[in-house]
Amino acid sequence: MSIEIRQLSKQFGSFAALRSINLKIHSGELLALLGPSGSGKTTLLRVIAGLETADAGQVLFNDEDATDQPIRDRQVGFVFQHYALFRNMTIFENVAFGLRVRPKKNRIKDQEIRERVTKLLKLVQLDWLADRYPHQLSGGQRQRIALARALAVEPKVLLLDEPFGALDAKVRKELRTWLRRLHDEMHITSIFVTHDQEEALEVSDRVVVMNEGRIEQVGTPDEVYERPVNPFVYEFLGHVNLFHGRVHQGRAWIGDVEIAAPEFSWAEELAAVAYVRPHDIEVTRTANGDAALAARVSHVLSVGPVVRLELLREGQHEQDLIQVEISKERFRELQLTKGDQVFIKPRRLDLFPHQMH
Numbered sequence: 001m002s003i004e005i006r007q008l009s010k011q012f013g014s015f016a017a018l019r020s021i022n023l024k025i026h027s028g029e030l031l032a033l034l035g036p037s038g039s040g041k042t043t044l045l046r047v048i049a050g051l052e053t054a055d056a057g058q059v060l061f062n063d064e065d066a067t068d069q070p071i072r073d074r075q076v077g078f079v080f081q082h083y084a085l086f087r088n089m090t091i092f093e094n095v096a097f098g099l100r101v102r103p104k105k106n107r108i109k110d111q112e113i114r115e116r117v118t119k120l121l122k123l124v125q126l127d128w129l130a131d132r133y134p135h136q137l138s139g140g141q142r143q144r145i146a147l148a149r150a151l152a153v154e155p156k157v158l159l160l161d162e163p164f165g166a167l168d169a170k171v172r173k174e175l176r177t178w179l180r181r182l183h184d185e186m187h188i189t190s191i192f193v194t195h196d197q198e199e200a201l202e203v204s205d206r207v208v209v210m211n212e213g214r215i216e217q218v219g220t221p222d223e224v225y226e227r228p229v230n231p232f233v234y235e236f237l238g239h240v241n242l243f244h245g246r247v248h249q250g251r252a253w254i255g256d257v258e259i260a261a262p263e264f265s266w267a268e269e270l271a272a273v274a275y276v277r278p279h280d281i282e283v284t285r286t287a288n289g290d291a292a293l294a295a296r297v298s299h300v301l302s303v304g305p306v307v308r309l310e311l312l313r314e315g316q317h318e319q320d321l322i323q324v325e326i327s328k329e330r331f332r333e334l335q336l337t338k339g340d341q342v343f344i345k346p347r348r349l350d351l352f353p354h355q356m357h
Protein backbone atom coordinates (compact mmCIF):
# COMPACT_ATOMS: atom_id res chain seq x y z
CA MET A 1 0.00 0.00 0.00
CA SER A 2 1.39 3.41 -0.93
CA ILE A 3 0.68 6.42 1.26
CA GLU A 4 0.61 10.06 0.30
CA ILE A 5 0.45 13.01 2.66
CA ARG A 6 -0.68 16.30 1.15
CA GLN A 7 -0.39 19.69 2.82
CA LEU A 8 -1.04 18.24 6.25
CA SER A 9 -1.28 20.67 9.18
CA LYS A 10 -2.17 20.14 12.82
CA GLN A 11 -2.41 22.62 15.67
CA PHE A 12 -2.71 21.93 19.37
CA GLY A 13 -4.19 25.20 20.62
CA SER A 14 -1.85 27.85 19.27
CA PHE A 15 1.00 25.38 18.85
CA ALA A 16 1.66 24.12 15.32
CA ALA A 17 2.67 20.45 15.61
CA LEU A 18 2.62 19.82 11.84
CA ARG A 19 3.13 22.57 9.26
CA SER A 20 2.02 21.73 5.77
CA ILE A 21 3.65 18.32 5.42
CA ASN A 22 3.99 16.69 1.98
CA LEU A 23 5.32 13.16 1.74
CA LYS A 24 5.03 10.11 -0.51
CA ILE A 25 5.67 6.69 0.94
CA HIS A 26 6.20 3.88 -1.56
CA SER A 27 4.46 0.58 -1.29
CA GLY A 28 6.58 -1.93 0.65
CA GLU A 29 8.99 0.72 1.92
CA LEU A 30 10.47 0.93 5.42
CA LEU A 31 10.51 4.61 6.27
CA ALA A 32 11.97 6.25 9.38
CA LEU A 33 10.60 9.49 10.82
CA LEU A 34 13.58 11.01 12.57
CA GLY A 35 13.75 14.22 14.54
CA PRO A 36 14.26 15.76 17.96
CA SER A 37 11.66 15.54 20.70
CA GLY A 38 8.56 17.56 19.86
CA SER A 39 9.27 17.75 16.11
CA GLY A 40 5.90 16.19 15.23
CA LYS A 41 6.88 12.58 14.41
CA THR A 42 4.29 10.90 16.62
CA THR A 43 1.59 13.35 15.57
CA LEU A 44 2.24 12.54 11.91
CA LEU A 45 2.12 8.82 12.65
CA ARG A 46 -1.14 9.21 14.56
CA VAL A 47 -2.75 11.17 11.75
CA ILE A 48 -1.74 8.45 9.26
CA ALA A 49 -3.24 5.86 11.61
CA GLY A 50 -6.47 7.79 12.03
CA LEU A 51 -5.93 8.21 15.78
CA GLU A 52 -5.72 11.96 15.29
CA THR A 53 -7.48 14.20 12.80
CA ALA A 54 -5.57 16.90 10.97
CA ASP A 55 -6.80 20.49 10.69
CA ALA A 56 -5.99 20.64 7.01
CA GLY A 57 -4.61 18.39 4.30
CA GLN A 58 -5.12 14.85 3.11
CA VAL A 59 -3.92 11.31 3.69
CA LEU A 60 -4.19 9.02 0.66
CA PHE A 61 -3.90 5.24 0.76
CA ASN A 62 -3.16 3.76 -2.68
CA ASP A 63 -4.14 7.10 -4.24
CA GLU A 64 -7.54 7.08 -2.53
CA ASP A 65 -8.48 9.74 -0.02
CA ALA A 66 -8.51 8.16 3.45
CA THR A 67 -8.58 11.42 5.42
CA ASP A 68 -12.00 10.76 6.90
CA GLN A 69 -11.75 6.99 6.97
CA PRO A 70 -12.24 5.59 10.48
CA ILE A 71 -9.31 3.81 12.04
CA ARG A 72 -10.87 0.32 11.83
CA ASP A 73 -11.11 0.61 8.05
CA ARG A 74 -7.53 1.69 7.52
CA GLN A 75 -5.96 -1.73 8.04
CA VAL A 76 -3.03 -0.43 10.01
CA GLY A 77 -1.07 -2.33 12.61
CA PHE A 78 0.67 -0.61 15.54
CA VAL A 79 3.59 -1.18 17.79
CA PHE A 80 4.24 1.33 20.55
CA GLN A 81 7.23 1.97 22.77
CA HIS A 82 5.58 0.41 25.78
CA TYR A 83 4.41 -3.03 24.86
CA ALA A 84 0.73 -3.00 25.61
CA LEU A 85 0.39 -6.74 25.97
CA PHE A 86 -2.51 -8.09 28.03
CA ARG A 87 -1.02 -9.27 31.29
CA ASN A 88 -3.62 -11.92 32.03
CA MET A 89 -3.39 -13.59 28.62
CA THR A 90 -0.78 -16.03 27.38
CA ILE A 91 1.55 -14.95 24.60
CA PHE A 92 -0.46 -17.09 22.20
CA GLU A 93 -3.73 -15.42 23.19
CA ASN A 94 -2.14 -11.97 22.98
CA VAL A 95 -1.22 -12.58 19.36
CA ALA A 96 -4.60 -14.16 18.61
CA PHE A 97 -6.51 -11.26 20.19
CA GLY A 98 -7.06 -9.16 17.08
CA LEU A 99 -8.44 -12.17 15.24
CA ARG A 100 -10.81 -13.21 18.02
CA VAL A 101 -12.45 -9.79 18.41
CA ARG A 102 -13.31 -9.40 14.74
CA PRO A 103 -16.98 -8.97 13.88
CA LYS A 104 -18.59 -12.40 13.49
CA LYS A 105 -18.95 -12.21 9.74
CA ASN A 106 -15.18 -11.66 9.26
CA ARG A 107 -14.03 -14.06 11.93
CA ILE A 108 -11.88 -16.98 10.87
CA LYS A 109 -12.19 -20.50 12.30
CA ASP A 110 -10.41 -21.47 15.49
CA GLN A 111 -8.15 -23.90 13.66
CA GLU A 112 -7.11 -21.18 11.23
CA ILE A 113 -6.40 -18.74 14.09
CA ARG A 114 -4.23 -21.42 15.68
CA GLU A 115 -2.27 -21.90 12.47
CA ARG A 116 -1.82 -18.21 11.82
CA VAL A 117 -0.66 -17.42 15.36
CA THR A 118 1.79 -20.33 15.33
CA LYS A 119 3.19 -19.11 12.03
CA LEU A 120 3.63 -15.57 13.37
CA LEU A 121 5.28 -16.78 16.56
CA LYS A 122 7.72 -18.73 14.40
CA LEU A 123 8.30 -15.65 12.27
CA VAL A 124 9.33 -13.62 15.32
CA GLN A 125 11.26 -16.69 16.52
CA LEU A 126 9.39 -17.02 19.79
CA ASP A 127 7.06 -19.98 19.22
CA TRP A 128 8.60 -21.67 22.24
CA LEU A 129 7.11 -18.97 24.47
CA ALA A 130 3.49 -19.43 23.37
CA ASP A 131 2.20 -20.61 26.77
CA ARG A 132 3.97 -18.05 28.88
CA TYR A 133 2.61 -14.76 30.20
CA PRO A 134 4.03 -11.31 29.32
CA HIS A 135 5.75 -10.80 32.69
CA GLN A 136 7.80 -13.94 32.03
CA LEU A 137 9.38 -12.38 28.92
CA SER A 138 12.26 -9.96 28.47
CA GLY A 139 11.57 -6.47 27.12
CA GLY A 140 12.96 -7.36 23.70
CA GLN A 141 10.83 -10.51 23.54
CA ARG A 142 7.72 -8.55 24.46
CA GLN A 143 8.35 -6.08 21.64
CA ARG A 144 8.67 -8.95 19.18
CA ILE A 145 5.36 -10.32 20.46
CA ALA A 146 3.79 -6.86 20.11
CA LEU A 147 4.92 -6.93 16.49
CA ALA A 148 3.50 -10.42 15.93
CA ARG A 149 0.22 -9.23 17.39
CA ALA A 150 0.13 -6.22 15.09
CA LEU A 151 0.83 -8.47 12.11
CA ALA A 152 -1.86 -11.02 13.00
CA VAL A 153 -4.68 -9.05 11.38
CA GLU A 154 -2.66 -8.76 8.16
CA PRO A 155 -2.37 -4.97 8.10
CA LYS A 156 -1.57 -3.14 4.89
CA VAL A 157 0.51 -0.62 6.82
CA LEU A 158 2.63 -1.10 9.91
CA LEU A 159 3.24 1.88 12.21
CA LEU A 160 5.90 1.67 14.88
CA ASP A 161 6.33 4.43 17.46
CA GLU A 162 9.78 4.22 19.05
CA PRO A 163 9.35 0.44 19.16
CA PHE A 164 12.72 -0.16 20.80
CA GLY A 165 12.83 3.05 22.82
CA ALA A 166 12.49 1.43 26.22
CA LEU A 167 15.13 -1.24 25.67
CA ASP A 168 18.82 -1.23 26.51
CA ALA A 169 21.40 -0.46 23.84
CA LYS A 170 22.44 -4.05 23.09
CA VAL A 171 18.88 -5.37 22.69
CA ARG A 172 17.98 -2.33 20.58
CA LYS A 173 20.78 -3.15 18.17
CA GLU A 174 19.72 -6.78 17.89
CA LEU A 175 16.11 -5.84 17.27
CA ARG A 176 17.07 -3.32 14.59
CA THR A 177 18.77 -5.98 12.51
CA TRP A 178 15.89 -8.32 13.20
CA LEU A 179 13.28 -5.74 12.11
CA ARG A 180 15.16 -5.10 8.89
CA ARG A 181 15.26 -8.82 8.09
CA LEU A 182 11.61 -9.25 8.97
CA HIS A 183 10.65 -6.36 6.75
CA ASP A 184 12.63 -7.82 3.86
CA GLU A 185 10.55 -10.98 4.21
CA MET A 186 7.15 -9.33 4.61
CA HIS A 187 7.36 -6.14 2.54
CA ILE A 188 4.59 -4.38 4.43
CA THR A 189 4.71 -0.61 4.03
CA SER A 190 6.14 0.40 7.41
CA ILE A 191 6.78 3.72 9.11
CA PHE A 192 8.75 3.91 12.30
CA VAL A 193 9.37 6.84 14.56
CA THR A 194 12.72 7.26 16.21
CA HIS A 195 14.91 10.02 17.60
CA ASP A 196 17.96 7.76 17.31
CA GLN A 197 20.00 8.71 14.21
CA GLU A 198 21.92 5.47 14.09
CA GLU A 199 18.72 3.45 14.26
CA ALA A 200 17.11 5.40 11.41
CA LEU A 201 20.20 5.21 9.21
CA GLU A 202 20.77 1.53 9.82
CA VAL A 203 17.26 0.18 9.41
CA SER A 204 15.30 2.23 6.91
CA ASP A 205 15.06 2.49 3.14
CA ARG A 206 14.51 6.23 3.44
CA VAL A 207 14.73 8.69 6.28
CA VAL A 208 12.45 11.70 6.82
CA VAL A 209 14.21 14.28 8.97
CA MET A 210 11.71 16.43 10.88
CA ASN A 211 12.10 19.61 12.86
CA GLU A 212 9.48 21.89 14.41
CA GLY A 213 6.59 20.34 12.51
CA ARG A 214 8.32 20.50 9.14
CA ILE A 215 10.20 18.08 6.95
CA GLU A 216 13.80 19.21 6.53
CA GLN A 217 14.93 16.44 4.18
CA VAL A 218 13.81 13.11 2.77
CA GLY A 219 16.32 10.67 1.33
CA THR A 220 18.12 7.36 1.59
CA PRO A 221 20.34 7.01 4.68
CA ASP A 222 23.32 7.69 2.47
CA GLU A 223 21.81 10.83 0.95
CA VAL A 224 20.82 12.44 4.22
CA TYR A 225 24.13 11.57 5.86
CA GLU A 226 26.46 12.44 3.01
CA ARG A 227 24.51 15.32 1.48
CA PRO A 228 22.54 17.13 4.17
CA VAL A 229 20.60 20.02 2.67
CA ASN A 230 21.01 22.37 5.59
CA PRO A 231 22.85 22.88 8.89
CA PHE A 232 20.01 21.36 10.92
CA VAL A 233 20.23 18.00 9.14
CA TYR A 234 24.00 18.14 9.30
CA GLU A 235 24.06 18.61 13.03
CA PHE A 236 21.30 16.17 13.72
CA LEU A 237 22.87 13.27 11.85
CA GLY A 238 26.00 12.20 13.64
CA HIS A 239 29.02 14.11 14.80
CA VAL A 240 30.03 17.16 12.87
CA ASN A 241 32.63 19.88 13.38
CA LEU A 242 31.83 23.47 12.80
CA PHE A 243 34.42 25.92 11.51
CA HIS A 244 33.84 29.60 10.97
CA GLY A 245 35.34 31.11 7.88
CA ARG A 246 34.59 33.14 4.78
CA VAL A 247 33.86 32.59 1.10
CA HIS A 248 34.93 34.82 -1.74
CA GLN A 249 34.62 34.23 -5.49
CA GLY A 250 34.72 30.44 -5.42
CA ARG A 251 37.35 30.10 -2.67
CA ALA A 252 36.81 29.47 1.04
CA TRP A 253 39.11 30.19 3.98
CA ILE A 254 39.17 28.69 7.43
CA GLY A 255 41.98 30.45 9.24
CA ASP A 256 44.80 30.37 6.68
CA VAL A 257 43.59 27.20 5.01
CA GLU A 258 42.25 27.88 1.54
CA ILE A 259 39.82 25.49 -0.10
CA ALA A 260 38.18 25.50 -3.53
CA ALA A 261 34.44 26.23 -3.35
CA PRO A 262 33.40 26.49 -7.01
CA GLU A 263 29.68 26.37 -6.15
CA PHE A 264 30.14 29.78 -4.52
CA SER A 265 31.82 31.59 -7.40
CA TRP A 266 29.17 34.28 -7.00
CA ALA A 267 30.04 34.98 -3.35
CA GLU A 268 31.58 38.30 -2.40
CA GLU A 269 33.21 38.32 1.03
CA LEU A 270 30.58 36.31 2.86
CA ALA A 271 30.94 34.86 6.32
CA ALA A 272 30.30 31.12 6.23
CA VAL A 273 30.01 28.11 8.48
CA ALA A 274 31.84 25.00 7.30
CA TYR A 275 30.64 21.58 8.40
CA VAL A 276 33.19 18.80 8.45
CA ARG A 277 32.60 15.16 9.45
CA PRO A 278 35.17 13.68 11.87
CA HIS A 279 36.50 11.24 9.23
CA ASP A 280 37.01 14.07 6.72
CA ILE A 281 39.82 15.75 8.67
CA GLU A 282 43.44 15.09 7.82
CA VAL A 283 45.89 15.04 10.73
CA THR A 284 49.66 15.51 10.39
CA ARG A 285 52.53 15.98 12.82
CA THR A 286 54.10 18.84 10.88
CA ALA A 287 52.59 21.52 8.69
CA ASN A 288 54.99 20.68 5.81
CA GLY A 289 54.97 24.29 4.72
CA ASP A 290 51.26 24.13 3.81
CA ALA A 291 48.65 26.25 5.48
CA ALA A 292 47.04 24.17 8.21
CA LEU A 293 45.28 24.71 11.52
CA ALA A 294 47.37 24.11 14.60
CA ALA A 295 45.76 22.11 17.39
CA ARG A 296 46.62 20.08 20.44
CA VAL A 297 45.49 16.55 21.29
CA SER A 298 43.22 16.77 24.28
CA HIS A 299 41.84 13.22 24.36
CA VAL A 300 42.45 9.90 22.61
CA LEU A 301 39.90 7.10 22.46
CA SER A 302 41.50 4.13 20.77
CA VAL A 303 39.00 1.32 21.31
CA GLY A 304 38.08 -0.51 18.10
CA PRO A 305 39.37 -0.09 14.54
CA VAL A 306 38.72 3.66 14.44
CA VAL A 307 40.58 6.00 16.77
CA ARG A 308 38.75 9.09 17.95
CA LEU A 309 40.74 12.16 18.77
CA GLU A 310 39.58 15.31 20.46
CA LEU A 311 41.63 18.29 19.44
CA LEU A 312 41.72 21.82 20.71
CA ARG A 313 42.60 24.49 18.20
CA GLU A 314 45.05 27.12 19.30
CA GLY A 315 43.32 30.09 20.85
CA GLN A 316 39.95 28.30 21.09
CA HIS A 317 37.87 27.28 24.08
CA GLU A 318 37.37 23.82 25.57
CA GLN A 319 33.78 23.73 24.31
CA ASP A 320 35.03 24.00 20.72
CA LEU A 321 36.81 20.66 20.71
CA ILE A 322 37.25 19.16 17.26
CA GLN A 323 36.33 15.51 16.83
CA VAL A 324 38.50 13.57 14.44
CA GLU A 325 38.38 9.92 13.38
CA ILE A 326 41.43 8.20 11.92
CA SER A 327 42.26 4.57 11.27
CA LYS A 328 44.24 2.66 13.86
CA GLU A 329 46.99 2.30 11.30
CA ARG A 330 47.27 6.05 10.81
CA PHE A 331 47.18 6.51 14.57
CA ARG A 332 50.16 4.15 14.95
CA GLU A 333 52.06 6.09 12.29
CA LEU A 334 51.42 9.38 14.05
CA GLN A 335 52.12 8.01 17.55
CA LEU A 336 49.96 10.61 19.22
CA THR A 337 49.43 11.15 22.88
CA LYS A 338 47.59 13.75 24.88
CA GLY A 339 49.22 17.17 24.74
CA ASP A 340 50.94 16.65 21.34
CA GLN A 341 50.74 19.35 18.72
CA VAL A 342 49.17 18.45 15.38
CA PHE A 343 48.10 20.17 12.17
CA ILE A 344 44.72 19.63 10.64
CA LYS A 345 43.04 20.29 7.33
CA PRO A 346 39.49 19.53 6.24
CA ARG A 347 39.56 17.03 3.37
CA ARG A 348 35.91 17.61 2.53
CA LEU A 349 33.51 20.21 3.79
CA ASP A 350 30.11 21.72 3.21
CA LEU A 351 29.79 25.46 3.30
CA PHE A 352 26.76 27.41 4.38
CA PRO A 353 27.29 31.15 3.78
CA HIS A 354 25.39 33.16 6.36
CA GLN A 355 23.16 34.91 3.93
CA MET A 356 21.66 31.60 2.81
CA HIS A 357 19.62 31.00 5.96
Ligand SMILES: Nc1ncnc2c1ncn2[C@@H]1O[C@H](COP(=O)(O)OP(=O)(O)OP(=O)(O)O)[C@@H](O)[C@H]1O
Pocket residue numbers: 012013017035036037038039040041042043044195
Ligand atom coordinates in the same frame (compact mmCIF):
# COMPACT_ATOMS: atom_id res chain seq x y z
N1 LIG B 1 -2.73 16.07 22.47
C1 LIG B 1 -1.88 17.09 22.49
N2 LIG B 1 -2.21 18.27 23.05
C2 LIG B 1 -1.36 19.32 23.05
N3 LIG B 1 -0.12 19.29 22.52
C3 LIG B 1 0.28 18.15 21.96
C4 LIG B 1 -0.56 16.97 21.92
N4 LIG B 1 0.12 16.00 21.29
C5 LIG B 1 1.31 16.51 20.95
N5 LIG B 1 1.42 17.80 21.34
C6 LIG B 1 2.57 18.68 21.12
O1 LIG B 1 2.93 18.66 19.76
C7 LIG B 1 4.34 18.63 19.60
C8 LIG B 1 4.72 17.47 18.71
O2 LIG B 1 4.52 16.27 19.43
P1 LIG B 1 4.92 14.86 18.89
O3 LIG B 1 4.58 13.85 19.95
O4 LIG B 1 4.37 14.66 17.55
O5 LIG B 1 6.49 14.99 18.78
P2 LIG B 1 7.59 13.88 18.57
O6 LIG B 1 8.47 14.39 17.50
O7 LIG B 1 6.97 12.56 18.38
O8 LIG B 1 8.35 13.94 19.95
P3 LIG B 1 8.91 12.75 20.90
O9 LIG B 1 10.14 12.23 20.21
O10 LIG B 1 9.24 13.50 22.17
O11 LIG B 1 7.83 11.75 21.05
C9 LIG B 1 4.95 18.58 20.98
O12 LIG B 1 5.40 19.87 21.32
C10 LIG B 1 3.80 18.16 21.88
O13 LIG B 1 3.91 18.74 23.15
